[in-house]
Amino acid sequence: MIAEILSTGDEIRSGAVIDSNSAYIAQKLEDSGIPVSRHNCTGDDIYSLVSVLTDIGKRADIAVVTGGLGPTADDRTAEAAGKAGNVQIELNNGALNSIKAFFKTRNRSMRDSDNKQAMLPKNSECIYNLAGTAPGFAMKIGNALFFFLPGVPSEMYKMFSDSVLPQIQKLQGKDKFYCITKTISSFGLTEAATGEMLSDLTGLFPDIKLGLRAIFPEIHVKLYANGKNKKKIDLDLANATRAILQKIGEKVFSTDESSMEAVIGNLLQRSKTTVAVAESCTGGLIAHRLTNISGSSDYFLFSGVTYSNKAKETVLGVSSAILKQYGAVHEKTAKEMAERARRIAKATYGIATSGIAGPAGGTKDKPVGTVCIGIATPETSKSYRYHFPFSERLKNKTIFATTALDLLRRTILNIEQKIIF
């Protein structure tokens, strides 16, 4: 069973919006053992829509289409599906009920334009939408069974998990084929260096496809394995993971897709310790990432985003003498900031950043990409200076924050940090 994905809409075709739906659907299909062969995207133009739907109907067994089901005039997917499948469009009672039910739960009244969303190809099967107004539908075009879903991610996610995936899995029957992906997340090496260090692994594990993915500034090693024998796949993946950890283990922070901040949250929670932060150049990004984890209020106490020197003095109590002598971007200042944040919040650990995110503000001694990171523990405090070869502001904020978080992780685990960029 081979699947294709189609996302529709001029906003995606023209690049105004990045298509994240296709990745979501692909991942879910692959996790269920349905290989995805192609993604496609076209605009709201009816001729293009019909032509792409017809092409996919010739190649795929299953297709998932997103977008173009809404109430406005440029939502023409149902019409195109009808044309590609040679059937009329008509009022679908299931769809009308889905729309009515949604408005009832939200205590909102239905508009005339909402009725349009119940006009579906004849004999298509309505897919209820409990999270929004546009119902989906399923129908056959050519050889493929198509599932049409709205483009709004939250609605699409729910309909895909609740209705589409169970139906596809039923079609798979006993002939279950497994496609399993394992991710090993690392930080501190370039993609090329990681590739070089893992170059002999392909020969050792011929049934596993190895791919590297740079999700700046991290490098994720992806292992893809598939087949009908789940036990063999699991064993192969476990062996390959072990081999990778032997090669680049000291740069690896997770082997289960956990983010850096989730790993740190887990470590702090298990050891019943806490953290406070003082941020200059990262501008709140460290706090934002730490607090993205549900339950972070157990261990994250405070971040002082002290952008101005005045705030560094008033809020953190960094001495004006240090700021005058060394400047804001210095190991001494970063160390003092970390100590102060730790003490103010009565936290186990304190971390601090001060640097030049750019694109302006660099000097010869402290070029854009320079960051000083301080860390304070109950026993000691240290600080480090790094220089990264980037000039983009958000890129620098991101790598500064990741470096600081990784330093915290390594401090908790007592492992040294070496970064090569």
Add this chain to the structure above:
Amino acid sequence: MIAEILSTGDEIRSGAVIDSNSAYIAQKLEDSGIPVSRHNCTGDDIYSLVSVLTDIGKRADIAVVTGGLGPTADDRTAEAAGKAGNVQIELNNGALNSIKAFFKTRNRSMRDSDNKQAMLPKNSECIYNLAGTAPGFAMKIGNALFFFLPGVPSEMYKMFSDSVLPQIQKLQGKDKFYCITKTISSFGLTEAATGEMLSDLTGLFPDIKLGLRAIFPEIHVKLYANGKNKKKIDLDLANATRAILQKIGEKVFSTDESSMEAVIGNLLQRSKTTVAVAESCTGGLIAHRLTNISGSSDYFLFSGVTYSNKAKETVLGVSSAILKQYGAVHEKTAKEMAERARRIAKATYGIATSGIAGPAGGTKDKPVGTVCIGIATPETSKSYRYHFPFSERLKNKTIFATTALDLLRRTILNIEQKIIF
């Protein structure tokens, strides 16, 4: 001249990574007046690659392909291009020079695996890569001129702007066709309500296509116009923009694609005023967004990310009596936090958030999605309570932060805030 885009790689095909390259390329092509008809994506499998390249060669005049040019074994795009174009792969001296030049600038030594990247289809034209190791190349397959670029975004961006776009523009010659998109960014209405309020505009401006795009929690109204007469397009767009502002103007924060934080930065900079923040539930996101703008150190002074009540007391000086009587999530507390942040940093404005981002922590009185936002100015201070119907943590952090930023924007401009979600 019609263009298609192809992104390659198992990590995109399988959904492990979201494809942002295609949106970037589509936008640049459309801005140059080259309509993009389709995006395609397939994996690293040589058979699929050859088949998609051949398909595109039959349909398009121009194609831009990303990914699969790197040093590792799963990088097979050059090989596939050769097969689809019926030519051999051979060592390309231009490509070898590009790789050597890159390593020289970085003071790094070339690895054996890097040589593979210089093996390109015969007679293809090398596209230099100054930002990474993998060179690109251009060649004809079928009717289309293909440009092959690496998948690493920063490298691709540079090569596309410096080499590919100028070459395409030369091909266009005098027959220039304009595709212009205008974006009107709003916050405070749902997509459906916005659509309803703008429903009669399509009839008024028949040459403009209107689309709505929900970039949570904002709604962007997109106007697409194209043709050969740039003056007419510009006039149509200006008239349509005016008509939209008459309908939903009070929710619009920008008409030039500026982000909310850029708009605020501009307002603060022009009025030589400053802001300080106290964040509980937004966890640093407001500070992160404000400091994403280059030059923000001119007006952003401080954010106290006071997650614990202790930090609210120690750092901000919120009285324990208020915290005890009203709790952390309350209008009184948010107002006090905003006043304190403003005073500590000696800022013109203070804003503060306290709420329940979820998914846990909600109560009957203060369910998940509740946020209290305080704002302090030199004259007065106020606070508001909102409740949003979302349970996802990041979604709530995002809408809380946008609501607070919009409140700041409206306070500076002296416009009332009304949000309907």
